[in-house]
Amino acid sequence: MPAADAERMFERLKALNPKPVTELEYTSPYELLVAVALSAQATDVGVNKATRKLFPVANTPQAIAALGVESLKRYIATIGLYNTKAANVVAMAHRLIEHHGGDVPRDRVALEALPGVGRKTANVVLNTAFGEPTMAVDTHIFRVANRTGLAPGKTVRAVEDGLLKAVPAAYLHDAHHWLILHGRYVCKARKPDCPHCAIRDLCRFKDKTPGEPDAVT
Structure with missing residues (x-):
């Protein structure tokens, strides 16, 4: 994915969820x-x-x-x-x-x-917990990184390294959460919700699910 498209991708994800957080509950x-x-x-x-x-x-x-x-x-x-x-x-x-x-x-x-x-x-x-710009690649992030073309890779470590290079620095701290949530609720494994995906036009996935796409701003 070209750097300009990656910038637009995270700009949109941030607009949808300005302060993403983990869904795990914790206080320390x-x-x-x-x-x-x-x-x-x-x-x-x-x-x-x-x-x-x-x-x-x-x-x-x-x-x-x-x-x-x-x-x-x-x-x-x-x-x-x-x-x-x-x-x-x-x-x-x-x-x-x-x-x-x-x-x-x-x-x-x-x-x-x-x-x-x-x-x-x-x-x-x-x-x-500590605010470090790391990338924890789970199954959701692995799927989104490969489908979108943001950071394709055959192994978890290859995707992690690719994401650290591909994600614009301004978005790196929160990128982990945005990508997990996108994979969990939109870019789902069996049937991705492509018609309602905010980054559909930037995504390189060839087998997008059919449907009238939402307007992209």
Whole structure:
């Protein structure tokens, strides 16, 4: 996608949603870290239902460590892979206490050293909790980047690197949220809502769903 089209793309996405935020519910960097760790192969809605019960009881590394794996499982049993996630979240809490004084580190290497935390989770925390211009590529962003031609790539890392180059600097901080929301609600996997897409005319997707497009301004 030409740079001028990328500029117009994010200009429109910003006009529709000037201050995008994650749909995960949290009140601290640690709550966000736990919520993102729980969200792998799960919906934000499902994670929020679980954390609304969990966080009032335990929302610090110390409280999660004291809760323990078996007790934590009862709060997150409705989330996929909850056995593994419970073990990781408790182990993560112990590592934060032992190596970071209970604080969430603002450092990629340190974040990725935590149990259950990969590059995507680290990117979400760095961007959403600490304001870093990172790009956490999930299935939605991967799809949108390839379909639109904004940053095509065969791997998640290739798309991430491509987006960091393709997204105009002025929009980079919020681009992660705009692209996720666009993929979740408009550029859906099975049937993208192309007729109501604000960037339809800029998109390189060949198999657009038919219908009368909305006016583009």
